Amino acid sequence: MTVRAGREFLAIPGPTTMPDEVLQAMHRPALDIYSSQMVELTESLLADLSKLFATEGKSYIYIANGHGAWEATLSNVLSRGDKLLVLESGRFAIGWGQAAAAMGAEVEVLKGDWRRAVRASEVEARLRQDKEHSIKAIVAVQVDTASGAYNDIEAIGKAIKASGHPALFMVDTVASLGCMPFEMDKWGIDVAMSGSQKGLMTPPGLGFVAANERALEVHKKANLRTPYWDWTEREGTEHYRKYAGTAPVHLLFALRKAIDMLQTEGLENAFQRHRLLGEAVRRAVAVWSEGQVLGFNVMEANERSNTVTTVTMNGHDPLALQRYCKEKCGVVLGTGIGDLSGQAFRIAHMGHVNAPMILGTLGVVEVGLNALGIPHGKGGTEAAIEYLGENVAA
Numbered sequence: 056m057t058v059r060a061g062r063e064f065l066a067i068p069g070p071t072t073m074p075d076e077v078l079q080a081m082h083r084p085a086l087d088i089y090s091s092q093m094v095e096l097t098e099s100l101l102a103d104l105s106k107l108f109a110t111e112g113k114s115y116i117y118i119a120n121g122h123g124a125w126e127a128t129l130s131n132v133l134s135r136g137d138k139l140l141v142l143e144s145g146r147f148a149i150g151w152g153q154a155a156a157a158m159g160a161e162v163e164v165l166k167g168d169w170r171r172a173v174r175a176s177e178v179e180a181r182l183r184q185d186k187e188h189s190i191k192a193i194v195a196v197q198v199d200t201a202s203g204a205y206n207d208i209e210a211i212g213k214a215i216k217a218s219g220h221p222a223l224f225m226v227d228t229v230a231s232l233g234c235m236p237f238e239m240d241k242w243g244i245d246v247a248m249s250g251s252q253k254g255l256m257t258p259p260g261l262g263f264v265a266a267n268e269r270a271l272e273v274h275k276k277a278n279l280r281t282p283y284w285d286w287t288e289r290e291g292t293e294h295y296r297k298y299a300g301t302a303p304v305h306l307l308f309a310l311r312k313a314i315d316m317l318q319t320e321g322l323e324n325a326f327q328r329h330r331l332l333g334e335a336v337r338r339a340v341a342v343w344s345e346g347q348v349l350g351f352n353v354m355e356a357n358e359r360s361n362t363v364t365t366v367t368m369n370g371h372d373p374l375a376l377q378r379y380c381k382e383k384c385g386v387v388l389g390t391g392i393g394d395l396s397g398q399a400f401r402i403a404h405m406g407h408v409n410a411p412m413i414l415g416t417l418g419v420v421e422v423g424l425n426a427l428g429i430p431h432g433k434g435g436t437e438a439a440i441e442y443l444g445e446n447v448a449a
């Protein structure tokens with residue numbers, strides 16, 4: 056017997072649930088890629104992406120996932136042998152660094168921890184040691200989707216500034232843009248990147264990069280540039296060059312609709328929605344943790360992301376729980392990845408999420424914990440309900 060029917064609910068951190076409006080926006084014929092409508096669509100999206108990143112700098116759209124956008128950032132500002140400093144807080148900055156190493160950069164990892172965010176003071180100390188300025192760029196993620204850690208990018212930006220070091224600061228916002236505040240210019244970020252399929256509620260397949268004046272200056276001398284990723288190649292007047300070939304017309308319609316929806320909701324409201332729903336998840340996990348099996352992967356409460364929560368299982372099998380939730384109840388939880396493979400599951404709360412989706416997911420996790428006899432504190436979903444009742448004003 057199962058209690059699943061109809062649409063499966065994806066509680067994984069990407070691809071995320073797409074609004075019906077976004078799906079419908081793609082159900083139409085392609086545009087003539089040379090038409091003025093096409094040019095206007097591109098211009099509106101580039102302007103709105105810069106607004107989302109909060110920069111006066113330039114934005115670029117690639118037909119790529121996040122891994123592609125990583126290569127876009129690296130190839131545009133690095134030269135062979137340049138040193139990149141990777142700020143570790145789980146899996147994703149490390150992955151960005153691995154791409155850089157494969158492309159010919161020298162990569163140094165500022166050792167972090169899977170259970171905590173990057174410490175800004177450690178970044179400052181490392182940069183102060185680098186008297187010859189051999190480090191050319193620093194990469195960090197705002198949210199590490201594997202560990203569930205939230206990095207205080209503003210504080211890291213301040214630390215870099217305080218050190219007086221000239222390295223470019225590059226930030227991955229794949230699991231946070233549109234969900235949590237991000238201020239590229241105010242926080243001293245030179246290059247930012249993101250993808251379409253997480254907070255931005257759009258199908259996988261678009262990668263976004265923004266660059267400021269300083270990055271565009273460094274770009275001029277970078278020798279890892281290749282034609283597809285190259286910012287300069289994309290600056291030609293001909294619209295065709297904006298995508299280095301045919302525009303991904305339908306994905307752009309989808310993105311247009313998704314950004315329209317975010318603008319209608321208001322970015323501040325979207326951030327607040329993520330804060331509330333993220334906290335609701337944390338209230339539930341905190342109660343479940345009383346059973347001594349489940350627990351937060353990220354130890355410090357203020358380092359937990361509002362977009363994804365990674366729950367460790369202290370020796371119990373997360374796969375059995377995930378399988379139960381999917382096969383019996385139609386909810387797909389995220390799996391533990393990297394160091395947490397086989398040891399954790401993840402609940403995504405990013406993008407097109409609302410109270411019934413989150414409370415439903417928490418309820419299903421609790422059904423699974425009961426059905427599988429996994430010890431846990433009782434009343435986790437109830438705690439989430441109480442929290443929302445107290446904090447979503449009538």
Ligand SMILES: *Cc1c(COP(=O)(O)O)cnc(C)c1O
Pocket residue numbers: 069120121122123147196198199200227228229230250
């Ligand atoms: C998902 C993710 C990526 C990789 O994106 P893909 O589209 O899967 O290539 C990079 N960084 C972060 C923080 C992510 O969450």
